[in-house]
Amino acid sequence: MSKICIVFDRLRSEEKMLEKQAIELGHNTTMLDAKITQFNTDSQKNDYDFGNVVLERCISYFRGLHFTACLEFLDVPVINKFVVASNCGNKLIMSLCLKKNNVPTPKTYFSFSADAAKENLEKVGFPLVLKPVIGSWGRGVIQLKDNDTAEAMFELRELTNGPHDRIFYLQELVKRPPRDIRVITVGDQAIAAMYRKSSGGFKTNIALGAEPELCDITKEIEDVCVKASQAVGGGILGVDLMEDEKNGLVVHEVNNTVEFKGLAKVAKKNIPKEMVEFALNSTRK
Amino acid sequence: MNCPECDASLNIPDDAAVGEIVSCPDCGADFEISKKEGVNVELKQAETVGEDWGE
Numbered sequence: 021m022s023k024i025c026i027v028f029d030r031l032r033s034e035e036k037m038l039e040k041q042a043i044e045l046g047h048n049t050t051m052l053d054a055k056i057t058q059f060n061t062d063s064q065k066n067d068y069d070f071g072n073v074v075l076e077r078c079i080s081y082f083r084g085l086h087f088t089a090c091l092e093f094l095d096v097p098v099i100n101k102f103v104v105a106s107n108c109g110n111k112l113i114m115s116l117c118l119k120k121n122n123v124p125t126p127k128t129y130f131s132f133s134a135d136a137a138k139e140n141l142e143k144v145g146f147p148l149v150l151k152p153v154i155g156s157w158g159r160g161v162i163q164l165k166d167n168d169t170a171e172a173m174f175e176l177r178e179l180t181n182g183p184h185d186r187i188f189y190l191q192e193l194v195k196r197p198p199r200d201i202r203v204i205t206v207g208d209q210a211i212a213a214m215y216r217k218s219s220g221g222f223k224t225n226i227a228l229g230a231e232p233e234l235c236d237i238t239k240e241i242e243d244v245c246v247k248a249s250q251a252v253g254g255g256i257l258g259v260d261l262m263e264d265e266k267n268g269l270v271v272h273e274v275n276n277t278v279e280f281k282g283l284a285k286v287a288k289k290n291i292p293k294e295m296v297e298f299a300l301n302s303t304r305k
Numbered sequence: 306m307n308c309p310e311c312d313a314s315l316n317i318p319d320d321a322a323v324g325e326i327v328s329c330p331d332c333g334a335d336f337e338i339s340k341k342e343g344v345n346v347e348l349k350q351a352e353t354v355g356e357d358w359g360e
Contacts, residue, residue, distance in 0.1 A: 030337070030352070031324030053324050081357040109357075156359020182356070227359075258360055275360035 022300045023048040023071025027087060029055050029078040033281045034292075038075060041292040047300065054078050059090040073299045074098040075256075077277055081109045081154065084277060099299045100255035100276055107252040108276035111153045111189055114252065121251035124244065124270045126262070129190040134174040137188035141170055148190040149222075156275070157227035163193060193222075194262045194270060200224045201235050201261040201269075204278055204291060205249045207298045210242045210259075212280070212287035232282045244269050256295050306346055310334040317346055326351050 024042050028035045028051065035051070042049040050069065074091055076098050078084030085105045091098045100108075107117050118125040129144060131137040141148065141164070150173055152160040164170045177185040198218040203210050213235040216224040224230045235241075245259045248271045258278030264270045284291045306315045313331035317338070321327065325338050327348070340347035 028324055030326065031322055035324075036322070051322070051324070079358050080355050081359070083357075152356075154357050159359075277360055279360050 021046060021048055022073075023050070023069075024296060024300060025050045025052055025070045025074045027052045027054050027057075027074055027076050027078065027084075029053065029080055029083055032079070032279075034279055035077050037281075037284060037292040038077070038296060041290070042296045045293065045296060047296070054083055054087045057087070059093075063090075063094060065094040065096060068094070068096075070094075070096045072097070073303045075295070075299050076100065076105070079277070081105075081156075081276070085109060097303045099302060100257070101253060104253035104255045104257075105276045108257070108274050109154065111151055111273070112187060114274055115189075117251045118248060118271055118274070121247065123247045123251050124264075124267060126194050126264070126270050126272055127192045129188075131188045131190075132186060134178060134188070137174060137190065138170065140188075140190065141167075144190075146170075147193045149193055151189045151191060152184060153187045153189050154184050158223040158225035161223060163222055164190070191272070194272070195265045196262045198222075198224070199230075199263075200272070201241065201263070202226075202232075202283070203235075203237065203241060203245045203259045203261065204280055204283065204287075205245050205257045205259055206294045207256075207302070208246050208249045208254050210237045210245045211289045211294050212283050212291055213237050213241060214283050214286070226279075226282060232286075234286045240269060244271060248274050256298065306348075308332060308334060309336070309348060315348075321346075 024047050026038055076084050076088050088098050088102045092102050115128045129140050131140050147165045150162045150164050199215045203213040215233045215235045216230040218224045219229040248259045249257050252274050258275035260273040261269050280291045308315050308329040311332040323338050323341050326335050328335050335351035336348040337351045339349040
């Protein structure tokens with residue numbers, strides 16, 4: 021019997037689905053709260069009971085990333101790997117990974133001060149989409165339509181002055197239908213997909229009320245998602261695609277600890293089962 | 306069990322697990338289940354949504 025450990029910091033229905041599935045598959049399953057776990061530089065793998073593999077499912081990106089680093093220090097197999105979490109958790113790094121590996125992705129501009137970002141905007145013109153390099157659920161994603169909006173946003177960044185506020189990530193506004201496609205990939209295979217329809221604005225995040233609808237995985241979707249998964253290092257991922265009128269399918273995001281509560285209800289494949297089996301099989305290779 | 310914030314009655318399902326969040330129906334405060342042994346449940350203030358939260 022194999023043993024799997026699911027690490028969380030907020031127990032959502034996704035983590036409960038994974039636990040239930042692992043138990044149903046006959047695996048010894050433990051749930052571990054990252055918030056009450058401790059490591060030190062003398063820690064040994066045998067001090068803990070992580071089993072054959074850990075599924076890292078923290079809702080906090082930085083907590084999950086650093087926890088993963090500790091697990092890898094102890095030589096504990098973890099899904100996703102540190103390098104994958106690191107590549108996906110920062111939009112700038114992720115965009116570079118996608119482009120470097122010839123995955124179609126929207127044109128994106130990077131600058132490292134408000135002045136440089138303004139200069140970039142003058143050269144490129146409006147509209148562009150300003151995104152925080154760290155963060156999710158569409159928070160802080162703003163369409164810059166004119167100079168006044170841009171000035172206001174840059175001023176806000178100066179006021180909040182967080183370490184990531186000095187990184188300006190500006191992306192072309194892709195002309196597309198009012199929806200995007202979320203594809204769950206497990207081990208470089210697309211296993212489920214849904215359209216996320218905008219509830220009025222230009223954002224299509226389920227967290228903001230976008231309507232999910234099952235999407236057939238075409239050969240084109242499969243191919244682009246496999247390339248995107250490989251570009252960031254593989255594992256269990258959520259690949260977000262837009263149907264660009266000009267360039268066809270483009271990948272605008274690859275997510276590390278993918279949420280699948282809605283999609284699991286309608287998907288043909290058993291998403292948590294695929295994830296658990298992949299995690300355990302990855303340790304047998 | 307009552308809400309530590311406003312004393313309203315909290316409905317904690319029997320199958321709720323440690324790490325889950327319960328919300329007070331009256332004041333809206335969120336609490337995390339920190340300990341659960343049978344019917345004995347301990348709560349702590351839930352973390353607020355962080356800048357780095359999400360997928």
